[in-house]
Amino acid sequence: MPVLRVHGEGTPGVKRLVEGLVEEFQSRGYTLEGEVPDLVFNLIQQEEPRPYRRRSQGTFVVSFLEVPDFPENPIQALYPYLVRALSNQLVAYAPGRGAKFLTLELGHYDEPEGEGFFRRVADRIYPLACSRLVIRNRFEPDLEPELWEGDELTRSLAEAGRRLKEWDLLPAPFPIEEILSPEDLRHVKRLYGIGGLSYGNLSARKDERRFWMSASGVDKANLKEIGRDILMVKDYDPVENAIVLSVPPQVEPRRVSVDAIEHWMIYREHPEVGAILHVHAWMDGVEATPFNFPCGTWELAQAVAEKVRQAPDPARAVVGLKNHGLTITGRSMEEILERIEGRLLRTVPMV
Structure with a gap:
């Protein structure tokens, strides 16, 4: 079974989001027990976005950051958090509005909050987390x-x-x-x-x-x-x-x-x-x-x-x-x- 680990100290909004996502990923076959994680949910804060220092290329890291609202220029405002946290993907969560996703390749896109939100956020993360690097x-x-x-x-x-x-x-x-x-x-x-x-x-x-x-x-x-x-x-x-x-x-x-x-x-x-x-x-x-x-x-x-x-x-x-x-x-x-x-x-x- 693939291993999921939660790392870091997040804000209350991010903690609620991640709790829901953990349940969603467990329903897809992930376990919280294991030495080397396949997927890490890294909870960060704006003041000090601490990275999860993975030991394997095979570990996919998603960092979660709570923001009051989505910035007008998401790449300029949010991409540094993705890099500083050494992440494969950043999920910026604005409570009541939804989530904005950023990838290393500078892709960015939204998922509005509402019915099925945890499932839809998981659908955005899951295919990327399961992929295999050939580098x-x-x-x-x-x-x-x-x-x-x-x-x-x-x-x-x-x-x-x-x-x-x-x-x-x-x-x-x-x-x-x-x-x-x-x-x-x-x-x-x-x-x-x-x-x-x-x-x-x-x-x-x-x-x-x-x-x-x-x-x-x-x-x-x-x-x-x-x-x-x-x-x-x-x-x-x-x-x-x-x-x-x-x-x-x-x-x-x-x-x-x-x-x-x-x-x-x-x-x-x-x-x-x-x-x-x-x-x-x-x-x-x-x-x-x-x-x-x-x-x-x-x-x-x-x-x-x-x-x-x-x-x-x-x-x-x-x-x-x-x-x-x-x-x-x-x-x-x-x-x-x-x-x-x-x-x-x-x-x-x-x-």
Whole structure:
């Protein structure tokens, strides 16, 4: 049985909410008994949002914060609490009004108070809490010497990054370094292997089994160094639950984008796909995934792969990631950019 733990000291309103949610999650098979929790309800307060320091990537932390009302700009006002509390998700609860949810990917959406409130809040948390991260990297220093300086494909990714910046589609990363203490920042980087919070990623197929992909937390408008800015993904190891990468032997590599498992699934199933672009933007009329699974999870990768599979032409698919952005396939990165130029909406609908 999955283990649920309640941590921290919350305000009276948050305590009532969490008590109701504990009963709801127990009805879904969770137990309060166990050493290592799968799910943590972390009760925090505005004056001192204390984190729950998990010991495993597999522990999903939801922090609960009581607010008098919902702020006009929820990202600016509430996102720092999510980061300071080292959370996967933040639930801001305004008694009498309802709950506002924020995720690390900057998704935010509401659930009004009323009939079935505990069940509806649990429905928002449950799919995310059950998802499985695939963010471990295994670096193998076996990249062919002729690729140490890149090739025409890596140059196409670098050019695409520059064009995305010209189109104002590379928003500035949220200043995580300014929010967390050095100790907490080191903890987050160790736990999730991130170099920072940045938006979007690009990849291009090299051959039947391998593809180039942008690294995590790098400036997508300045992709230069192989093994640091762009990496060669060669496989997924299900035993280690790790992405396997070929890197030059003399480079201390960065981790690949957390969406590598999603791109791996698409390339393996659709040989005609030659490139994939992910942006935090939207297009009218796109099909979206049913849940806003966290980036880097097997479940999000499966959901996106299913939408690509259902597309009339999987090599020219545009898939919406609920409350997050778009994944776009193409036969080349240049072809993708030609198709989407002038059609992207910078505001992602939140539902």
